[in-house]
Amino acid sequence: MENLNLTSTAEEMDQAYDESLEKILELIEEKKYFQCRDELLKHDEVEISEMLDDVRREYDLQKVVILFRTLPKDVSVEVFSYLDVDYQVDVINMITDPEIEFIIDELDFDDMIDVLEELPANVVDKILSKTTKAERKKINQFLKYKDDTAGSLMTPDYINLTKSWTVREALDHIKEVGLDSETIYSCYVIDRGRKLIGVVSLRALVICDDNLLVSDIMHDDPLCVNVDEDQEEVMDLFNRYGYLAIPVVDNEGRLVGIVTVDDILDVIEEETSEDIERMGGVISNDDKSYLDMSVWSHVKARFPWLLLLMCSYFVTGGIISSFENALSDMICLVTYMPLLMGTAGNSGTQSSTLVIRGMATGDIELDDFIKVAWKEIRVSVTVGLCLSVINTARIVFITHEPFLVAVTVCLSMIIAIMIAKLIGAMLPMIAKKIGIDPALMAGPLMASITDMLALGTYFLMAGIFLHI
Amino acid sequence: MENLNLTSTAEEMDQAYDESLEKILELIEEKKYFQCRDELLKHDEVEISEMLDDVRREYDLQKVVILFRTLPKDVSVEVFSYLDVDYQVDVINMITDPEIEFIIDELDFDDMIDVLEELPANVVDKILSKTTKAERKKINQFLKYKDDTAGSLMTPDYINLTKSWTVREALDHIKEVGLDSETIYSCYVIDRGRKLIGVVSLRALVICDDNLLVSDIMHDDPLCVNVDEDQEEVMDLFNRYGYLAIPVVDNEGRLVGIVTVDDILDVIEEETSEDIERMGGVISNDDKSYLDMSVWSHVKARFPWLLLLMCSYFVTGGIISSFENALSDMICLVTYMPLLMGTAGNSGTQSSTLVIRGMATGDIELDDFIKVAWKEIRVSVTVGLCLSVINTARIVFITHEPFLVAVTVCLSMIIAIMIAKLIGAMLPMIAKKIGIDPALMAGPLMASITDMLALGTYFLMAGIFLHI
Numbered sequence: 001m002e003n004l005n006l007t008s009t010a011e012e013m014d015q016a017y018d019e020s021l022e023k024i025l026e027l028i029e030e031k032k033y034f035q036c037r038d039e040l041l042k043h044d045e046v047e048i049s050e051m052l053d054d055v056r057r058e059y060d061l062q063k064v065v066i067l068f069r070t071l072p073k074d075v076s077v078e079v080f081s082y083l084d085v086d087y088q089v090d091v092i093n094m095i096t097d098p099e100i101e102f103i104i105d106e107l108d109f110d111d112m113i114d115v116l117e118e119l120p121a122n123v124v125d126k127i128l129s130k131t132t133k134a135e136r137k138k139i140n141q142f143l144k145y146k147d148d149t150a151g152s153l154m155t156p157d158y159i160n161l162t163k164s165w166t167v168r169e170a171l172d173h174i175k176e177v178g179l180d181s182e183t184i185y186s187c188y189v190i191d192r193g194r195k196l197i198g199v200v201s202l203r204a205l206v207i208c209d210d211n212l213l214v215s216d217i218m219h220d221d222p223l224c225v226n227v228d229e230d231q232e233e234v235m236d237l238f239n240r241y242g243y244l245a246i247p248v249v250d251n252e253g254r255l256v257g258i259v260t261v262d263d264i265l266d267v268i269e270e271e272t273s274e275d276i277e278r279m280g281g282v283i284s285n286d287d288k289s290y291l292d293m294s295v296w297s298h299v300k301a302r303f304p305w306l307l308l309l310m311c312s313y314f315v316t317g318g319i320i321s322s323f324e325n326a327l328s329d330m331i332c333l334v335t336y337m338p339l340l341m342g343t344a345g346n347s348g349t350q351s352s353t354l355v356i357r358g359m360a361t362g363d364i365e366l367d368d369f370i371k372v373a374w375k376e377i378r379v380s381v382t383v384g385l386c387l388s389v390i391n392t393a394r395i396v397f398i399t400h401e402p403f404l405v406a407v408t409v410c411l412s413m414i415i416a417i418m419i420a421k422l423i424g425a426m427l428p429m430i431a432k433k434i435g436i437d438p439a440l441m442a443g444p445l446m447a448s449i450t451d452m453l454a455l456g457t458y459f460l461m462a463g464i465f466l467h468i
Numbered sequence: 469m470e471n472l473n474l475t476s477t478a479e480e481m482d483q484a485y486d487e488s489l490e491k492i493l494e495l496i497e498e499k500k501y502f503q504c505r506d507e508l509l510k511h512d513e514v515e516i517s518e519m520l521d522d523v524r525r526e527y528d529l530q531k532v533v534i535l536f537r538t539l540p541k542d543v544s545v546e547v548f549s550y551l552d553v554d555y556q557v558d559v560i561n562m563i564t565d566p567e568i569e570f571i572i573d574e575l576d577f578d579d580m581i582d583v584l585e586e587l588p589a590n591v592v593d594k595i596l597s598k599t600t601k602a603e604r605k606k607i608n609q610f611l612k613y614k615d616d617t618a619g620s621l622m623t624p625d626y627i628n629l630t631k632s633w634t635v636r637e638a639l640d641h642i643k644e645v646g647l648d649s650e651t652i653y654s655c656y657v658i659d660r661g662r663k664l665i666g667v668v669s670l671r672a673l674v675i676c677d678d679n680l681l682v683s684d685i686m687h688d689d690p691l692c693v694n695v696d697e698d699q700e701e702v703m704d705l706f707n708r709y710g711y712l713a714i715p716v717v718d719n720e721g722r723l724v725g726i727v728t729v730d731d732i733l734d735v736i737e738e739e740t741s742e743d744i745e746r747m748g749g750v751i752s753n754d755d756k757s758y759l760d761m762s763v764w765s766h767v768k769a770r771f772p773w774l775l776l777l778m779c780s781y782f783v784t785g786g787i788i789s790s791f792e793n794a795l796s797d798m799i800c801l802v803t804y805m806p807l808l809m810g811t812a813g814n815s816g817t818q819s820s821t822l823v824i825r826g827m828a829t830g831d832i833e834l835d836d837f838i839k840v841a842w843k844e845i846r847v848s849v850t851v852g853l854c855l856s857v858i859n860t861a862r863i864v865f866i867t868h869e870p871f872l873v874a875v876t877v878c879l880s881m882i883i884a885i886m887i888a889k890l891i892g893a894m895l896p897m898i899a900k901k902i903g904i905d906p907a908l909m910a911g912p913l914m915a916s917i918t919d920m921l922a923l924g925t926y927f928l929m930a931g932i933f934l935h936i
Contacts, residue, residue: 044691046708046709050708171674174674174675175674175675178671178674178675179675184671184674184675185653185670185671185712202653202670202671202674203646203652203653203670206639206642206643206646206652206670206674207642207643207646207647207652223512238733239733239737240514240518241514242730242733243730244653244712244729261712261729261730262710262711262729265706265707265710265736268733268736269707269829272740273825273829275744276743276744276747276821276824276825277821277822277825279744279747279748279821280747280817280818280820280821280822280910281814281817281818281821282818282821282822289826289829289831289832290822290823290826290831290832290840290843291826291831291832291836291839291840291843295843295846295847295850296850298843298847299847299850299851299854302815302818302847302851303851303854303855305814305818306811306814306815306818306851306855307854307855307858309810309811309814310807310810310811310855310858310859312810313806313807313810313811314807314862316806316807316810317803317804317806317807318803320802320803320805320806321800321803324799324800324802324803327799327802328796328799331792331795331796331799332789332792334788334792334795334802334805335785335786335788335789335792336785337788337802337805337806338781338784338785338788338805338809338919338923339778339781339782339784339785341806342777342778342780342781342784342915342916342919343774343777343778343781345915346749346773346774346777346912347770347774349748349749349912350748350749350750350770350773350774352748353744353745353747353748353749353750354745354748354750354758355758356744357741357744357745357758358757358758358759361737361741361757363757363758363759364757364758364759368759371759372758372759375758375759375763375766378763379763379766379767379770382763382764382767383767383770383771383774386767386771386775387771387774387775387778390775390778391778394782442748444814444817447810447813448810451806451810455806
């Protein structure tokens with residue numbers, strides 16, 4: 001196994017990372033910053049940025065900036081581009097003007113825009129005053145695109161070709177300008193009015209004969225998105241087509257930028273977190289990570305839902321209290337309340353989870369409403385019957401309560417499961433139809449509604465079978 | 469706005485899709501298959517595959533195969549590669565041997581392996597008997613890699629270079645073999661023993677001077693993964709580094725394949741669905757979509773959790789029934805049970821959602837245990853106090869119950885929220901520590917545990933303050 005050190009597996013990398021981090025934290029304690037740097041430079045830029053983040057959590061940003069300054073300039077720009085936008089801004093605020101200028105200059109255009117968007121206006125003005133007029137115009141245009149649109153994701157650093165060029169001419173052009181481009185693997189063909197008319201992959205250019213024309217090998221009528229398109233739609237297209245980049249056009253069909261797949265990976269993470277958090281009853285209000293959020297932001301993210309749901313329990317409590325007399329006559333009914341409410345809630349959550357995810361991945365569409373409902377009805381009857389058999393056995397043979405109690409509980413359970421599964425499946429679809437995020441309809445809200453309905457059904461059944 | 473038709477926005481594409489689909493479904497009704505084909509061919513391969521999927525849902529697979537056969541051969545192979553693996557297998561089972569041979573021949577290697585893995589052994593043997601011996605050996609090797617590992621995702625169709633070549637020689641080599649390669653944008657440099665020693669991007673090759681050596685411009689000691697690495701780890705690396713491809717090596721460090729970013733998009737979707745479904749109390753047992761799963765598979769996916777949780781409610785019911793006498797003396801206490809259990813459950817779900825997502829995105833690590841616990845305690849006290857104020861006001865001024873009832877309910881609520889938030893946050897971390905998927909610890913299971921604890925706290929407090 002002597003060769004293992006040639007190939008660093010994920011586990012070995014993690015271990016090496018942890019060891020280095022420990023050493024660095026010690027060296028900082030002793031203020032040996034240049035030894036820190038040597039230790040940092042054993043790792044790649046992504047890992048260095050992660051280490052700096054760990055240093056920030058352990059000490060403070062001051063220390064990060066000190067370390068950051070010890071790094072060679074080209075490395076420090078790379079590292080900077082991997083930091084969270086929040087900390088990029090903090091770092092910018094703590095370093096000198098020439099340093100800022102160097103970083104802004106060297107960053108990819110789309111990364112630079114992300115930083116500028118977060119900086120205070122006076123700092124942005126200071127930075128812009130040092131750029132050329134053309135550059136300034138471009139930056140200002142990009143700063144205008146709304147958050148979460150294709151425009152906010154795109155970069156203007158793409159390669160554009162002219163259709164009358166030969167493959168050789170195109171390759172020469174790429175050689176000349178390729179270094180400043182975000183990607184050179186998809187090249188875009190535009191006409192004189194800057195309208196997008198085709199796309200050529202670098203692969204095609206490299207493989208094809210040098211004397212062919214760009215127009216011979218380009219793909220006409222390429223897939224593109226509008227600058228104002230929502231980032232979720234853009235993400236969808238990447239998922240469906242597996243492309244490395246998608247061109248972005250304005251309302252007149254002019255090419256204004258491209259979105260690359262690496263930026264989409266971030267969008268996927270962001271959108272998934274938002275969905276999961278909404279389903280868990282958390283308001284995702286900013287992009288900060290769990291540990292970086294203050295107690296107060298955590299409270300703001302969680303309190304509103306808890307309050308709203310508490311009010312819903314007042315209603316549930318009201319239902320119970322209107323049956324108070326009946327219940328005190330037959331207190332054993334109370335012991336089955338958690339069972340009924342819980343099972344209904346869980347059944348509904350299962351359905352809403354599946355439907356919300358199905359809609360997110362495109363497996364379920366709004367037209368499938370009837371099909372989904374019919375499936376849920378059949379599933380809930382089957383599940384309800386199976387659970388009822390076990391439950392009846394327990395009530396009759398173990399807790400020795402009257403058979404009619406078992407009938408009441410089990411019939412209520414089957415009905416409650418059916419109602420819950422139907423509501424759990426339908427609510428997200430209705431939400432989507434009227435333009436609300438389906439994820440908001442899952443989780444706690446749905447469970448509260450089914451709680452009430454389960455309880456109502458229970459008391460109704462108890463009235464019929466037990467005459468309470 | 470006359471130019472709008474040049475640039476097809478997502479919405480317009482959707483509309484065009486729906487119109488075509490409607491027309492196709494009508495044409496199938498009238499058995500006009502060749503007109504169907506013409507309609508299909510107005511769309512790209514991804515959309516055609518989606519339309520065929522819609523046709524399958526509306527009619528049956530037979531119709532899909534008929535349409536599939538009307539397509540030009542090169543289009544049909546592309547379309548085939550975009551179908552779900554399940555339906556690829558169904559289609560294979562319904563078409564003739566020469567058709568199978570053509571499709572298998574033309575598919576990308578990794579797509580072919582995915583199909584072969586799902587086919588019955590005798591069909592695989594038949595297909596293999598028609599390939600060359602070398603090809604057969606390679607296929608057999610790939611079929612051996614375990615599901616959900618780097619090995620199962622990778623393709624052997626990559627470009628490898630020799631470090632002593634010049635850039636010109638490398639580009640000539642790429643021109644020769646590039647057509648059969650999954651990607652040519654990352655090229656791998658191997659030594660005589662096939663050990664991976666470097667990586668060169670096509671970008672570098674195109675931009676650099678033709679006479680430089682590959683060894684001059686290659687990146688030494690590239691990031692790579694072992695064939696047995698879990699796909700989640702591979703996904704993590706793509707997320708962190710934003711690469712287009714990552715090389716895969718065996719235990720001796722020899723290059724055996726590459727994983728490309730488009731395959732990772734599928735992995736992300738799969739892993740996210742699994743997480744979300746587990747958090748919603750659903751066992752994700754196969755890759756079928758919601759509508760394609762039979763009622764029986766839905767029952768199998770949902771029943772086990774519901775049963776397990778029902779048993780937990782038996783315990784909750786037991787706690788209640790041991791306080792039956794006390795409760796019938798003071799039945800108003802029952803009305804607050806949903807409030808306490810529900811609020812505890814929701815609080816716990818919020819915390820577990822945030823912690824599970826934080827661990828999935830790498831924001832929270834196991835070392836942060838104490839920090840997370842401390843944050844949860846502070847958040848829960850704040851949230852609990854705020855809710856209590858509102859709740860006390862309601863109990864005293866609106867429902868006019870004794871002040872001690874308010875004290876009992878509110879104190880129980882604060883304690884229950886704290887317990888629930890701690891459990892909600894800690895359980896997923898403990899699960900990860902002992903190697904269980906944290907997502908299994910969220911959702912229903914956590915809610916059941918907190919239900920019991922909330923109820924226990926409530927009765928304890930009632931005993932102290934109300935002497936029941």
